[in-house]
Amino acid sequence: MSEHSASPFWRESAPLILASKSAGRRQALQHVGIPFESISVDVDERAIESQLNASDADTIAATLARAKALAIAVQGPLVLGADQVASCEGRIFGKPVDMRAAEALLRFLSGRRHRLHSAIALARDGAVIFETVGVADLTMRSLSDEFIAAYLAAIGEKALTSAGAYQIEGLGAQLFSKVEGDYWTIMGLPLLALLEALRREGALLS
Numbered sequence: 001m002s003e004h005s006a007s008p009f010w011r012e013s014a015p016l017i018l019a020s021k022s023a024g025r026r027q028a029l030q031h032v033g034i035p036f037e038s039i040s041v042d043v044d045e046r047a048i049e050s051q052l053n054a055s056d057a058d059t060i061a062a063t064l065a066r067a068k069a070l071a072i073a074v075q076g077p078l079v080l081g082a083d084q085v086a087s088c089e090g091r092i093f094g095k096p097v098d099m100r101a102a103e104a105l106l107r108f109l110s111g112r113r114h115r116l117h118s119a120i121a122l123a124r125d126g127a128v129i130f131e132t133v134g135v136a137d138l139t140m141r142s143l144s145d146e147f148i149a150a151y152l153a154a155i156g157e158k159a160l161t162s163a164g165a166y167q168i169e170g171l172g173a174q175l176f177s178k179v180e181g182d183y184w185t186i187m188g189l190p191l192l193a194l195l196e197a198l199r200r201e202g203a204l205l206s
Helices: 022-033 043-052 057-070 099-109 147-160 172-176 191-200
Strands: 016-018 036-038 077-090 091-093 113-124 127-139 175-181
Touching: 016 022, 022 036, 022 147, 043 057, 057 113, 057 127, 099 147, 113 191, 127 191, 147 172, 172 175
Parallel strands: 016 036, 016 077
Antiparallel strands: 077 091, 077 113, 113 127, 127 175
């Protein structure tokens, strides 16, 4: 199913606007039959994080998701903003800024259990009508320096596109010994909560 394919379940006259170019989020929406338009938004995540000065990962993720949803000013269509951050032993981190940072992050997470915080915000006519944060806990096996180097060489700058420097749907699965939480939350989209919110809004067939 393409982004704009007709769906027997969708009740809106316009497709959902996804304020993200995330391949994982686009794939999730396609798989459940939600027509959407994916738009990249210009939100300074680092500036928002510094202004927050928050130690709570849920708050950071939720604020960023809300900012992305509200960055697209449209009348009528539903807009979905989403963001994901990770936390581990008092540290909060998002996407690594470069490959050196990705390597350092994987070294830190190696052998540890960390939590992903995946936030979504649904907006209409410039107002947020639903928001939530889903969490998942992942235990990374102990990684050798050789493995980290080989992994980063294989995925390249994809390591810079997600919190934790991995995509679990690909080679990133090799990093883990245990995963606790639903697949969609790990992919950055608490899908079941989103579907329920869309049904309450009348956007999806109940």
